[in-house]
Amino acid sequence: MSKQPEHETAEIRGTPLDKAPDPDLGTEIIAKERYTDAGFMRLEWERMWTRVWLVGCLERDLAEPGDYCVTEIGPESILIVRQPDGGIRAFYNVCQHRGNRLRPTGLGSAKTFQCAYHHWEYKLDGSFERIPDLDTFPQGGPCSGLAEIPCDSWGGFVWYSLNPDVEPLLDFLNVIPEHLDPYNMPNMAMTRDITVEWDCNWKTSVDAFNESYHVQGIHPQLLWHLDDLNLQIDCYDKHNRYLLEFATLSPRVRVPPSIPEGIKLVMKQAGMDPADYDGRVSEIREDVQRYKREHGAEQGRDYSTLNDQQLTDDYHYMIFPNNTLNVHADDYWLFRQRPHASDPNKMYFDIWTFELVPDGEAWPERPEHKQFKHGERSIGLVLDQDAENLPGVQAGMNSRGFRGLWLGNQELRIRHFHKTIDDYIYGPGDKPEGAL
Amino acid sequence: MDLGLKDKRAIVTGATRGIGRAIAERLTAEGARVAICARDADAVTEAVEQLGGSTTGGAVNVRDADEYKAWLEKTAEEMGGVDIFVANVSGGGGMDSEKNWWRCFELDVLHTVRGCEALLPALKESGNGAIVIIGSTNAVEYFGGPMAYNAMKAALVNYSSQLSQFVRGEGVRVNTVSPGPIYFEGGAWEMIKGTMPKFYESTVRKIPGGAMGTPEEVANVVTFLASPAASLVTGTNLIADNGYTKRVQL
Numbered sequence: 073m074s075k076q077p078e079h080e081t082a083e084i085r086g087t088p089l090d091k092a093p094d095p096d097l098g099t100e101i102i103a104k105e106r107y108t109d110a111g112f113m114r115l116e117w118e119r120m121w122t123r124v125w126l127v128g129c130l131e132r133d134l135a136e137p138g139d140y141c142v143t144e145i146g147p148e149s150i151l152i153v154r155q156p157d158g159g160i161r162a163f164y165n166v167c168q169h170r171g172n173r174l175r176p177t178g179l180g181s182a183k184t185f186q187c188a189y190h191h192w193e194y195k196l197d198g199s200f201e202r203i204p205d206l207d208t209f210p211q212g213g214p215c216s217g218l219a220e221i222p223c224d225s226w227g228g229f230v231w232y233s234l235n236p237d238v239e240p241l242l243d244f245l246n247v248i249p250e251h252l253d254p255y256n257m258p259n260m261a262m263t264r265d266i267t268v269e270w271d272c273n274w275k276t277s278v279d280a281f282n283e284s285y286h287v288q289g290i291h292p293q294l295l296w297h298l299d300d301l302n303l304q305i306d307c308y309d310k311h312n313r314y315l316l317e318f319a320t321l322s323p324r325v326r327v328p329p330s331i332p333e334g335i336k337l338v339m340k341q342a343g344m345d346p347a348d349y350d351g352r353v354s355e356i357r358e359d360v361q362r363y364k365r366e367h368g369a370e371q372g373r374d375y376s377t378l379n380d381q382q383l384t385d386d387y388h389y390m391i392f393p394n395n396t397l398n399v400h401a402d403d404y405w406l407f408r409q410r411p412h413a414s415d416p417n418k419m420y421f422d423i424w425t426f427e428l429v430p431d432g433e434a435w436p437e438r439p440e441h442k443q444f445k446h447g448e449r450s451i452g453l454v455l456d457q458d459a460e461n462l463p464g465v466q467a468g469m470n471s472r473g474f475r476g477l478w479l480g481n482q483e484l485r486i487r488h489f490h491k492t493i494d495d496y497i498y499g500p501g502d503k504p505e506g507a508l
Numbered sequence: 509m510d511l512g513l514k515d516k517r518a519i520v521t522g523a524t525r526g527i528g529r530a531i532a533e534r535l536t537a538e539g540a541r542v543a544i545c546a547r548d549a550d551a552v553t554e555a556v557e558q559l560g561g562s563t564t565g566g567a568v569n570v571r572d573a574d575e576y577k578a579w580l581e582k583t584a585e586e587m588g589g590v591d592i593f594v595a596n597v598s599g600g601g602g603m604d605s606e607k608n609w610w611r612c613f614e615l616d617v618l619h620t621v622r623g624c625e626a627l628l629p630a631l632k633e634s635g636n637g638a639i640v641i642i643g644s645t646n647a648v649e650y651f652g653g654p655m656a657y658n659a660m661k662a663a664l665v666n667y668s669s670q671l672s673q674f675v676r677g678e679g680v681r682v683n684t685v686s687p688g689p690i691y692f693e694g695g696a697w698e699m700i701k702g703t704m705p706k707f708y709e710s711t712v713r714k715i716p717g718g719a720m721g722t723p724e725e726v727a728n729v730v731t732f733l734a735s736p737a738a739s740l741v742t743g744t745n746l747i748a749d750n751g752y753t754k755r756v757q758l
Contacts (some may be wrong), residue, residue: 292702292703292705293702293703293704295702296699296702296703325698325699325702326693326694326698327694328694328695328696328698328699329525329526329600329694329695329696330600330601330602330696330699332699332703333703334703336602336604340604340605345605345607346602346604346605347602347604347605347607347608347610347611348605348607348611350547350569350571352548
């Protein structure tokens with residue numbers, strides 16, 4: 073990573089920059105069947121998805137008692153509800169009578185949850201409110217109401233787990249809160265809430281965001297905006313990250329005669345005027361950092377918890393298993409990749425983007441959720457470029473002519489991701505010889 | 509054909525790369541003594557070294573009128589006079605801020621005007637004085653929207669013609685060379701090819717010659733106009749664009 077600018081003050085700690093030692097994960101081919109095989113998909117479900125913590129919804133979306141969110145993971149539907157006492161509870165979204173789904177996917181507000189089938193009714197805490205004709209059940213009503221699951225909050229999100237014995241959320245998140253709390257993500261407002269149905273395995277999508285090697289392949293325009301080669305990769309216990317410089321040039325391209333449009337945009341967002349800039353392109357990144365440090369407060373933007381690099385750069389985190397986050401000083405994007413209920417060749421790609429709301433500015437209206445299939449609408453140039461390849465990659469994973477994933481050092485995070493999945497499926501270090 | 513450039517003294521602005529650099533190289537190859545300037549001191553040192561021979565250079569921000577004028581006068585004195593001035597620096601495109609107008613006014617127009625005014629005494633004394641201003645086909649053809657860059661290049665075409673009448677009697681010729689899209693490593697079109705490939709391809713398709721020009725091809729035209737071989741040519745705007753512009757030039 074680049075040197076620290078001299079003006080950085082000692083008290084700004086920011087997100088830790090220490091390089092984690094690279095794990096030795098070998099150079100073996102990653103089996104392609106992990107992306108296509110229904111049996112492996114079942115293993116993932118039974119031993120991984122049902123044991124981890126998952127992002128459910130925005131805490132802010134459950135502002136009042138009775139506000140709820142229904143979210144789906146694989147074959148399950150989860151109902152997350154703000155309680156009258158301010159707490160949050162999560163349940164399987166299933167009526168205990170005949171198994172009907174209680175509420176459709178999405179946000180809502182309720183005083184009670186009444187099943188649409190025979191009108192069994194539940195309180196916000198999941199206990200029974202009313203069972204019609206209870207006296208016709210000689211065995212009485214079920215002893216408990218909705219099936220509750222663990223749930224907790226961090227980072228402005230409500231998390232849930234399908235594992236009744238899951239470790240505490242903060243233990244699961246490990247270094248993540250220490251690393252991302254400085255961004256104060258709950259103070260950023262949601263700007264996009266989109267779900268795209270993609271014809272690929274959920275890991276095919278996670279992989280697409282966990283390396284910068286593909287930038288020269290499918291995002292050539294970004295070579296005039298970021299350094300895709302000199303980045304820091306850190307693998308932690310389950311999660312991993314890379315730190316990537318924005319507002320700079322890739323070493324793969326020559327210095328252009330004028331400021332590239334992508335870098336101009338960074339300058340303008342900081343409040344600088346590129347037409348007024350006389351420095352070299354190579355000096356812009358640190359000049360933007362200095363400018364934001366000097367002018368952030370007057371713009372109502374508190375950067376006091378961030379180090380200088382964070383004022384320009386892309387800190388990209390993968391929170392295992394399915395969250396990839398591009399985190400920046402003024403915005404962040406969370407991509408939540410969810411598996412299809414039964415088909416390993418399909419998934420749901422959730423795009424949640426957020427922007428810092430400067431002090432004194434009104435909190436913007438929450439965007440409505442949109443869902444569509446790949447290709448029906450643009451999701452922006454860069455994400456369109458990412459998405460365009462994925463069906464072809466997935467088709468190739470199913471080809472008899474493809475031997476498996478041949479990964480290089482730039483793709484270390486993908487190896488680490490698979491290693492973590494294996495730790496869940498087979499137990500740490502216990503993967504049997506020849507297992508998928 | 510002998511262009512008659514041996515030992516002629518030339519100043520080229522913005523000549524560490526691209527078109528300016530190619531002009532400096534071509535003039536040097538024809539036997540002229542060349543002085544160059546650019547903003548970046550390291551780039552100037554490197555270019556001077558590579559151009560070799562009697563080339564000199566200065567790290568100058570032409571937006572700084574005093575610094576620029578002082579360098580021009582010092583250079584003219586060191587060379588014992590000036591026969592050729594090539595005004596090549598440009599502010600480039602952009603229409604996202606009013607500052608682009610000031611930027612292109614200063615970098616395209618004022619840099620040219622200041623250079624001409626500072627060097628005209630020496631150019632008149634030369635007897636074969638020649639000014640070549642680098643314009644752009646954007647001055648005469650729609651390109652990329654209502655950019656300051658385009659309008660200021662048009663201002664230069666007008667200034668060049670007016671000046672040519674004004675000083676011809678004193679032995680100085682003034683011409684503009686307006687290149688069309690010029691591709692070179694490290695140039696704007698290389699970046700556009702990478703960042704806006706569709707725009708790049710549509711631009712190439714508009715060139716009946718089939719390819720963008722090279723800095724060397726522009727330098728050939730500039731070098732001819734700057735040379736005594738072009739003694740009859742003044743006040744013209746010579747389009748060097750491989751057929752990119754579509755208008756009929758009468």
